[in-house]
Amino acid sequence: MIVAQQKPLQEIADMVSDCKKVLLVGCAGCVTVCLSGGEKETEVMSSALRIKRRLEENPLTTVTFTATRQCDPEYIAEMDEMVKDVDAIISLACGVGVQYVAERYSDKWVVPALNTNFIGGSTVHGIWEEKCGLCGDCVLHKTGGICPIIRCSKSILNGPCGGSQYGKCEISKDTDCAWALIYERMKTLGKLNKLMEIQPPKDWSTSRDGGPRRATREDVIIG
Amino acid sequence: MKYLSKLQQVLETGNFAVTAEIGPPKHASAEGVRHHAHMMKDYVDATNITDCQTAIVRISSIATGVHVMDCGIEPIVQMTCRDRNRIAMQADMLGAYSLGMRNLLCLSGDHQKFGNHPTSKNVYDVDSMQLIYLVKRMRDEKKFFSGEEIKEHEPQFFIGAVANPFADPFEFRVDRLEKKVEAGAQFIQTQCIFDMERFERFMEMVRERGLHERTHILAGVTPLKSWRGAKYMQSNVSGMIVPEEIVQRLKSAEDPKKEGVDLCIEQINYIKDNIKGVHGVHVMAIAWEEIIPEIVQRCGLYPRPKFED
Amino acid sequence: MQYAPNIRIVEMTCTGNTDHRVLLQAFEEGADGVYVAGCMEGDCHFLKGNIRARKRVNAVKKLLDEIGVGGDRLEMFNLSSAQGGRFAQIANEMTERIKSLGPSPLNKSGAKKKEGDA
Incomplete structure (x- = not known):
């Protein structure tokens, strides 16, 4: 899975300091499993941001939603109505999710709440380790x-x-x-x-060094 | 027989070689380097020029090599895999060769975490094993790393590598040395030896496989200045073994510096006289270059062989 | 058994079931302080519920410090259900602590909850 961790709350708060109403979007995929951006974390973060802003006498209204996956347009579409009156969207997905959300709502200020760290798995509950270099x-x-x-x-x-x-x-x-x-x-x-x-020198062109990558399966492309 | 470098000639004519190490400075003046080079000129066959050792920014090894050559010493250009991709490595190799440098030492390099730029990105496009192989192929088959032909003036380096008998897994250290020899390493410099017993076991395995007949092994030694330095290496440098007796010997010495030099000379003499298959010594006098002449002289390794050009 | 009358008890099935969200919600809804009373360590019916609760309480304390409420306003205590006296003592102790800290900054005029907080 993709392992991500929350940014410091202050950093997130700074990204939306000029907003009055924000939508916090969790993701039920990898970041739920690694406990950084699931439904629960989304609600905790929204509560913390609300409290912080009340104390700053600049209250913030929050709406929360957790998408089945943020890396799939059809699941993001479910929040089309919700985004209408918010000033910003805080995505608690990995970097992929943030980009899908930003792409769909091109006129909205979309910010990341997580740092996407690596792909790996947990060794014990609460500890994750990097396993694949992609x-x-x-x-x-x-x-x-x-x-x-x-x-x-x-x-x-x-x-x-x-x-x-x-x-x-x-x-x-x-x-x-x-x-x-x-x-x-x-x-x-x-x-x-x-x-x-x-072992001979590696051909890094299949890695990020070859530029942005794309995977294709002709037999399943619709249309 | 045409030799690629003086170091190769020293080694292949059966002499016990002496190499030293010059660490370039963290500023843009080569005055200190030139001073050290002048001083050790007659006492060593060649000197390594480290490549931003411990990932600290210094004058580049090739630029320093120009100064060292100018002072009359043959440089051994160190090239780590940490800072350059295969394009930059080859560009630097062509440049070094064009400037007259003939010895190239291929190594992985210390991780940048330890240096003065811990937030930098590392490269490791190729590893040290691959680098050895590619430099050899460049020379013997006139090919760039990509396989493209080098039409003319291919660089012809005398290729060196390093071996660390004190790293783990110990059993695999000789295997890895063998891989380096297979890849094309013509000379090997070892990590600083303090645990002589372990080095002897290592050399025994080397001889069993006949590796000492396929490459020239130079034993690495370091004169210690103080027990604190020894203690630091003992506990903070991964891949080093410093036996406690050495720390204690320096601690109880009246003149620790003299004791450090004596110890280093004892080590060299022991290696020279007792360990078969070692073809030279590599003296890494870290920040103590001026001690080299005394060590070489007292080991009976002076004067150094001279050859007609 | 007598204890400070300003305490409102929220019953949980086990402290191990105490979510970060519940703790934050209490503060958002006006509590000046919150404490979690769990069973004695080692006596958890679910083995580690109270140990986990303490970790969560500590995480929320840190968060409260970060957002300006103050982690001192939240605490975890362990006692058995037979210790009525101890229960009253903790209630009074916590009440004293919160009194000395004063009202939650969220309950001060400017930060009063306004409508629209979803």
Whole structure:
């Protein structure tokens, strides 16, 4: 899933300081699962903003709505009526959702309430970790199911580098060295010989370096 | 036999090589660099020029290399994968070669988190292994990293790499060295050795695989100035092992600097006389370049071999 | 059992069911202070309900500090249902604390709730 975290409330408040009425839109997708932009978080944020603004003697009226997904125009369309009389829309979705909302309501001031961090999953309730680097050319079959693109802080394909010690990365004692994990896993699998192959330079054109990407499935395009 | 560089000639004619390290300054004057280069000129075969080490902005390694050459020392240009993509790397390599630099040391580079620009973006377009391979292919097959032909004047570097016997997983360190040799590393400089026992185990594995016959291994040593410096490396530098005895030895010494130099000389002599397969020593006198002549002299490694051009 | 008359009790099935929203709502609707009274730690019928409640209370305290209400106005206490005396003591203690803090800034003239707050 996409993991996102809320921006500091002050930052969000500043974005709508000149508004009298705002619509806060949550998303029932990834950000609900990672507890940053679901229905509950949307309501908490709206309450906090209202209180803050009352104390500043500049009351704010809020409306809340949680879309099934903000990355799908049909679910955003459900709030067409709600947006009419608001001065701004605060989206509690990932960066994708914010853009879909902004695109649909092109005459509205649409602002992000979250910082979209990474794609990953939770290790325990309340802790999420990055797992995929979105490089567009998966190498997990070569690395024992552990992504070196994003879990190695240097994206090294022929690791581990000289900064790996006691299983940890040089950047922090709290960060596992992805290559130490890869080594252990390949050892368990009896496939250490695979690590002796020199992995060639990566073709980053399938990653963000190739410009904005698009995925197409001809057989399901309607029309 | 035509040698790519003097360092290669020293190594391939069977001499025990001595390289040192010059760290460029955090300002735009090369006066200090030139002073150090003049001082160590007759005592080393070549000197590394670090590439923004620990991710701190300094005069670039290639620009510093020009000053060092001008002072009569052959530079070993360090090139990290941290700051440049493959386009910038090759541009710099062409430039370095055009300026007369012949030794290139390929390494990953410290993460920018530790430097003076922790908010910067890193590159790591290629890793050190790939860089070694690509530089070799550039030389031997006249190809840019993309595979495009280099029509004329391809750069022909004597290619170096680093190995860290003190990083983990220990068993994989020799494997990775072997990969670097496969990729094209002709000489290897190791991380500073303080844990001699571990280095000996490492070299034993190196010899078992015959890697010392396929590449030149230069053992890295660092003279310590104080027990605090030793302690710092012991606890704060990932990939270093500094045994407690060394910290204690410096702590109890009357003159810690002298003790640090003595220790370094003992290490070099031990490596030279006892560890087979080591072809030279790389002295990293961090912020203490002026001590190099004394160390080289006292190890009986002076004078350095001279060759006709 | 006697305790300060200014306390209004909102019953919850378990403190673990106390949502951030309920706490904020109480302040928005005029409470000068709020406290959550949960079972003794280790005695939760649902094992960790009261531990979770405390974490949430702490999160909302932080938020109240951030938005200017003041986290001191919210507290979590643990006591068993048999401790009537302790209940009264906490009620009085909290009342004293809030009195010394004065009315919630939300209840001061300028910040009075106006219509339109959805």
